[in-house]
Amino acid sequence: xxxxxxxxxxxxxxxxxxxxxxxxxxxxxxxxxxxxxxxxxxxxxxxxxxxxxxxxxxxxxxxxxxxxxxxxxxxxxxxxxxxxxxxxxxxxxxxxxxxxxxxxxxxxxxxxxxxxxxxxxxxxxxxxxxxxxxxxxxxxxxxxxxxxxxxxxxxxxxxxxxxxxxxxxxxxxxxxxxxxxxxxxxxxxxxxxxxxxxxxxxxxxxxxxxxxxxxxxxxxxxxxxxxxxxxxxxxxxxxxxxxxxxxxxxxxxx
Amino acid sequence: xxxxxxxxxxxxxxxxxxxxxxxxxxxxxxxxxxxxxxxxxxxxxxxxxxxxxxxxxxxxxxxxxxxxxxxxxxxxxxxxxxxxxxxxxxxxxxxxxxxxxxxxxxxxxxxxxxxxxxxxxxxxxxxxxxxxxxxxxxxxxxxxxxxxxxxxxxxxxxxxxxxxxxxxxxxxxxxxxxxxxxxxxxxxxxxxxxxxxxxxxxxxxxxxxxxxxxxxxxxxxxxxxxxxxxxxxxxxxxxxxxxxxxxxxxxxxxxxxxxxxxxxxxxxxxxxxxxxxxxxxxxxxxxxxxxxxxxxxxxxxxxx
Numbered sequence: 001x002x003x004x005x006x007x008x009x010x011x012x013x014x015x016x017x018x019x020x021x022x023x024x025x026x027x028x029x030x031x032x033x034x035x036x037x038x039x040x041x042x043x044x045x046x047x048x049x050x051x052x053x054x055x056x057x058x059x060x061x062x063x064x065x066x067x068x069x070x071x072x073x074x075x076x077x078x079x080x081x082x083x084x085x086x087x088x089x090x091x092x093x094x095x096x097x098x099x100x101x102x103x104x105x106x107x108x109x110x111x112x113x114x115x116x117x118x119x120x121x122x123x124x125x126x127x128x129x130x131x132x133x134x135x136x137x138x139x140x141x142x143x144x145x146x147x148x149x150x151x152x153x154x155x156x157x158x159x160x161x162x163x164x165x166x167x168x169x170x171x172x173x174x175x176x177x178x179x180x181x182x183x184x185x186x187x188x189x190x191x192x193x194x195x196x197x198x199x200x201x202x203x204x205x206x207x208x209x210x211x212x213x214x215x216x217x218x219x220x221x222x223x224x225x226x227x228x229x230x231x232x233x234x235x236x237x238x239x240x241x242x243x244x245x246x247x248x249x250x251x252x253x254x
Numbered sequence: 255x256x257x258x259x260x261x262x263x264x265x266x267x268x269x270x271x272x273x274x275x276x277x278x279x280x281x282x283x284x285x286x287x288x289x290x291x292x293x294x295x296x297x298x299x300x301x302x303x304x305x306x307x308x309x310x311x312x313x314x315x316x317x318x319x320x321x322x323x324x325x326x327x328x329x330x331x332x333x334x335x336x337x338x339x340x341x342x343x344x345x346x347x348x349x350x351x352x353x354x355x356x357x358x359x360x361x362x363x364x365x366x367x368x369x370x371x372x373x374x375x376x377x378x379x380x381x382x383x384x385x386x387x388x389x390x391x392x393x394x395x396x397x398x399x400x401x402x403x404x405x406x407x408x409x410x411x412x413x414x415x416x417x418x419x420x421x422x423x424x425x426x427x428x429x430x431x432x433x434x435x436x437x438x439x440x441x442x443x444x445x446x447x448x449x450x451x452x453x454x455x456x457x458x459x460x461x462x463x464x465x466x467x468x469x470x471x472x473x474x475x476x477x478x479x480x481x482x483x484x485x486x487x488x489x490x491x492x493x494x495x496x497x498x499x500x501x502x503x504x505x506x507x508x509x510x511x512x513x514x515x516x517x518x519x520x521x522x523x524x525x526x527x528x529x530x531x532x533x534x535x536x537x538x539x540x541x542x543x544x545x546x547x548x549x550x551x552x553x554x555x556x557x558x
Contacts, residue, residue, distance in 0.1 A: 007446035009496040010526030011554035015446045020491050049277045049494040051518055056494030058274075061529075066551045133280040134492060134518035137389055177280075178389070197379060197391045203279035 305373025
């Protein structure tokens with residue numbers, strides 16, 4: 001694994017690069033440094049943008065210059081260099097699989113050779129790490145999809161996918177936070193809004209946290225959806241300790 | 255206190271400095287393209303500094319006012335007039351109840367800023383009033399202005415109202431109008447992924463003349479000119495995109511990413527425009543020309 005590299009991205013941002021691959025350990029380093037830089041309150045740092053394998057640090061160059069900032073960051077020491085933090089924050093996301101939402105679940109059976117029930121059990125049996133957010137507000141790039149339920153994207157993307165739709169595209173799974181075109185195969189829908197500009201915290205979750213899908217019935221879906229619209233529902237958040245150093249239940253087979 | 259949009263112009267949006275701190279959630283910054291012109295407007299109005307203004311594109315709007323206010327127009331010269339009498343660019347002017355502010359095609363540059371004492375009163379969303387056209391949020395109803403819109407100003411606030419009069423000292427302030435070149439040298443800091451390109455490709459980039467194509471907007475400028483050769487493809491694992499990042503897709507034609515850029519992207523970025531030259535870029539129109547000049551990050555940060 002390559003060392004941490006610094007590059008200027010113009011005169012008001014620098015990029016810390018930890019590799020050019022999608023990999024859990026590389027991504028964990030990104031989140032460790034995000035936490036570290038946030039906690040150390042370096043003067044002049046204005047915004048952090050963690051991605052799969054790099055961290056963009058925006059700064060005010062009238063306060064701190066490139067080489068000075070680079071050396072400050074180089075002298076920070078992450079608590080752990082095992083690449084895995086010891087606690088994980090998990091959002092329990094209710095998901096109604098199949099029904100009227102999972103329109104591609106039937107095709108998924110043919111593609112994977114698994115039954116609907118098996119696909120649901122596998123998909124909801126993994127804690128997905130949020131590698132980064134991007135593409136759309138609140139769109140989470142998740143790691144951890146089980147290889148058995150990987151499926152190619154649709155040949156022709158749909159023009160409009162409803163917000164909340166849960167899909168699988170290649171080796172990725174995720175949730176559409178707002179109506180958008182898209183080519184992922186839809187297996188279900190969550191009544192929870194990953195993005196709500198009118199909420200105090202418009203975005204539900206942060207990079208570095210985890211998501212666990214919890215299967216619900218269509219009746220539950222509408223009950224929860226009703227509460228979400230009334231702004232009286234927040235998905236449960238739990239914290240678990242990671243016991244083994246390579247605790248990645250789903251296997252990040254990327 | 256408000257004004258009514260009689261004609262909106264092709265793309266008039268409400269913008270302030272931008273929406274910062276939310277890129278980690280996939281929400282772009284947006285905000286004004288020509289920060290120099292925008293800041294000059296707020297300075298001359300003795301505003302706080304981040305008041306929302308209208309950013310126009312090539313052709314300005316026509317507006318009527320239902321109460322007095324103090325207005326200024328900076329950036330591209332859109333030949334403003336008030337009830338058919340010309341008013342100067344870069345100088346605050348007083349608008350009486352019922353008057354009509356008209357503008358026309360920009361005679362130089364591309365973007366103008368119509369700003370008001372106290373600023374435009376649209377709801378603040380995630381610490382900004384900037385319009386995010388892609389997500390349909392911010393600004394006025396998350397969209398560009400349309401004919402018939404009625405938009406509020408903060409001029410009713412007591413401390414602002416007391417400064418608005420026909421003999422306000424602000425009206426004597428002015429700044430020299432800026433003329434915008436159509437063939438510009440844009441300074442860049444190399445990287446972060448310049449190592450994806452061949453020496454020949456980089457030579458073309460720093461020595462070629464590039465033309466701004468009609469497929470250019472607030473998100474980015476697509477350029478026509480010598481293709482930039484890459485070594486082994488330009489796909490990278492998506493990472494952050496800074497203001498002014500120049501990405502080069504596999505066709506070799508550079509794209510400069512600007513205020514409405516996406517937060518992350520998967521094309522290699524050969525260089526990044528320095529912050530001081532962004533305003534110059536913001537005033538280019540399709541057909542205008544760019545040459546790129548490489549400077550170091552130290553040089554960029556020591557420009558006085």
